[in-house]
Amino acid sequence: MxxxxxxxxxxxxxxxxxxxxxxxxxxxxxxxxxxxxxxxxxxxxxxxxxxxxxxxxxxxxxxxxxxxxxxxxxxxxxxxxxxxxxxxxxxxxxxxKSVRSINIEEADILELKEELHLDKTENIEDGMLKAMENLNEKEMQMIELRFFDQKSFKEVGYILGITENNAKVKIYRILDKLREILNQRFKA
Known part of the structure; x- marks a missing residue:
């Protein structure tokens, strides 16, 4: 990456x-x-x-x-x-204290969708954006760096001042959180 x-x-x-x-x-x-x-x-x-x-x-x-x-x-x-x-x-x-802007391209969503191991035929782009609204600023920053900016775990860790292992653990927890939110949305 x-x-x-x-x-x-x-x-x-x-x-x-x-x-x-x-x-x-x-x-x-x-x-x-x-x-x-x-x-x-x-x-x-x-x-x-x-x-x-x-x-x-x-x-x-x-x-x-x-x-x-x-x-x-x-x-x-x-x-x-x-x-x-x-x-x-x-x-x-x-x-x-301005409202933070995040530009997400379709390719970014598709990569994140793939990482979450979600059905590729399922149209969940809107749900993905809604799910990401549940992330706090730090969590969103990590997703941006890893998936939208294509940074390695080592780079994410360095950029955010944490260890590579800590970056990995946190990103996988965020992915679990997104997966859980999306699963709840689509079961409803």
């Missing part, structure tokens, strides 16, 4: 990070590589282009400011950026 990188790509990325620590101009390689991914990640959570542009800029500024603290943990640098992006989006919603 994760964005797999070759050893050469990882090595090149680590060189850019190291070079950026002494000369911020080298950060442009990272910015160019990840800007669109981070922008789309944030846009799916805000549904506002201007706000997304502002938050995306802030993510890259935070990454550059904190690049000396970055430690390679076997994940692409994008996990570090997604962690910052998640924090920025959460901070924005906490500060403004």
């Amino acid at each position: 994760s964005n797999h990188q070759t050893k050469e790509e990882i090595a090149r990325e680590l060189e850019w990070i190291q070079a950026s620590r002494s000369d911020p101009r080298h950060f442009s390689h990272i910015y160019n590589k990840y800007y669109r991914k981070i922008f789309l990640f944030i846009y799916k959570r805000t549904d506002n282009e201007d706000l997304t542009a502002d938050l995306t800029s802030h993510v890259f500024l935070q990454a550059l400011v904190n690049i000396k603290k970055y430690e390679f943990k076997g994940l692409p640098f994008s996990a570090f950026l997604f962690r910052i992006a998640t924090n920025e989006v959460n901070l924005y919603y906490r500060k403004t």
Whole structure:
């Protein structure tokens, strides 16, 4: 599910990070590589282009400011950026007390439906959206990262500041919760 990188790509990325620590101009390689991914990640959570542009800029500024603290943990640098992006989006919603936006594509629903081992012929998309309304913010965030953003358990854990195992356990509990809600809806 994760964005797999070759050893050469990882090595090149680590060189850019190291070079950026002494000369911020080298950060442009990272910015160019990840800007669109981070922008789309944030846009799916805000549904506002201007706000997304502002938050995306802030993510890259935070990454550059904190690049000396970055430690390679076997994940692409994008996990570090997604962690910052998640924090920025959460901070924005906490500060403004705005209603959180979630954009879900049909492919996302289908993947989640598959993971829940639900009958593929059953038309439950509307029920799935209703069931997801029962999730709290943290639970929805985990579903988004894992299924809508295609992050590995290790990346989900890193982005949310929990262990990989904890991310797995929590996501499977959330899936059980969704399955139970959906089963109740369709029995009624």
